[in-house]
Amino acid sequence: MENGVKRKLEEGPSEFEQKVRRTVFLDEIAPQVTVAIMQSALSQFGKVTSMKLVNHPLDPLVPQGCALIEFANEEQAMRVAATTRKNLLMVGGMPRPVRARMASKYMFDSAEVERSNLHHHHQKQQQKKKQEKEEDEKEKAKQEEERSSKWKLSVLTLGDAKRDKAEKLKQVRARQAAEIKMLLEKHEEQRAELHKRQESHWEDEFKKLDAINKAGKQHGVDELRAFFGMGPQQK
Structure with missing residues (x-):
C-alpha cells in the first residue's frame, strides 16, 4: 500500500x-452573460486559458447559468474561489452575483475524462518503460564495474601501509x-652420502666373499654361505 502511494506521489498528477x-x-x-463578458470580468484574477458555458442537458440552446473557467495556474483559480466566498462578484453589471468554487472531474464531459484517462495511462506506461530501461542500464553498469574492479590494480606509494605489508610478505616468501631450497639440497647430499656408503659396504662384502672362496677351505666356505643363506656351493 505504501509503495503504491509512493509511486503515485512520484508520478504526480496527470x-x-x-x-x-x-x-x-x-x-x-445570468443568461445575458456571454463568454466575452465572463473573460473580461475574470481577467482581473489571472489569465483565463479556456472557458466553457454549461448548457441545459435537455436543450443545448438553453444556458444553464454555469461555466467552467480554466486559469493559467492553480493559484489564480483558488484566488477566484476565495474571493467569491468573502465578496460579491458581479459579472457584466448583472443584478445577481455569481458563485465560484473549485471544479471537480465530475463536472467535465465523460468523453473528455475518458480521453484524459487513456492519455494518463499511456503516459504511465511510457514512464514505466523508461524506468525499467534506466534500471536495466544501471544494473549493466554495475555488473561492468564489478567485472572491471577485479582487474583493477591499486597503486601503492612509499610509506603506504598496504605497500609495507606487501614488502614484508614478499620477504617472508623469499x-x-x-629454506626449502636449502632443505632440498641437504636432503640430496644425505641421499648421495647414504648411496655412497651402501656402495662401499657392498664392495667390502664382495671382497670378503671372494677372499673366502679363494682360501680353499671348503668347510669354512660352506659355513659362511650357510650363514648368508646362500646354500652349499655346487661342486
Whole structure:
C-alpha cells in the first residue's frame, strides 16, 4: 500500500488532474452573460486559458447559468474561489452575483475524462518503460564495474601501509623459498652420502666373499654361505 502511494506521489498528477485544479466552476450566471463578458470580468484574477458555458442537458440552446473557467495556474483559480466566498462578484453589471468554487472531474464531459484517462495511462506506461530501461542500464553498469574492479590494480606509494605489508610478505616468501631450497639440497647430499656408503659396504662384502672362496677351505666356505643363506656351493 505504501509503495503504491509512493509511486503515485512520484508520478504526480496527470494532465487532466492538473487542468481540474486550474479550473473554477461558476454558477448563478445570468443568461445575458456571454463568454466575452465572463473573460473580461475574470481577467482581473489571472489569465483565463479556456472557458466553457454549461448548457441545459435537455436543450443545448438553453444556458444553464454555469461555466467552467480554466486559469493559467492553480493559484489564480483558488484566488477566484476565495474571493467569491468573502465578496460579491458581479459579472457584466448583472443584478445577481455569481458563485465560484473549485471544479471537480465530475463536472467535465465523460468523453473528455475518458480521453484524459487513456492519455494518463499511456503516459504511465511510457514512464514505466523508461524506468525499467534506466534500471536495466544501471544494473549493466554495475555488473561492468564489478567485472572491471577485479582487474583493477591499486597503486601503492612509499610509506603506504598496504605497500609495507606487501614488502614484508614478499620477504617472508623469499625466506621460505630459500629454506626449502636449502632443505632440498641437504636432503640430496644425505641421499648421495647414504648411496655412497651402501656402495662401499657392498664392495667390502664382495671382497670378503671372494677372499673366502679363494682360501680353499671348503668347510669354512660352506659355513659362511650357510650363514648368508646362500646354500652349499655346487661342486
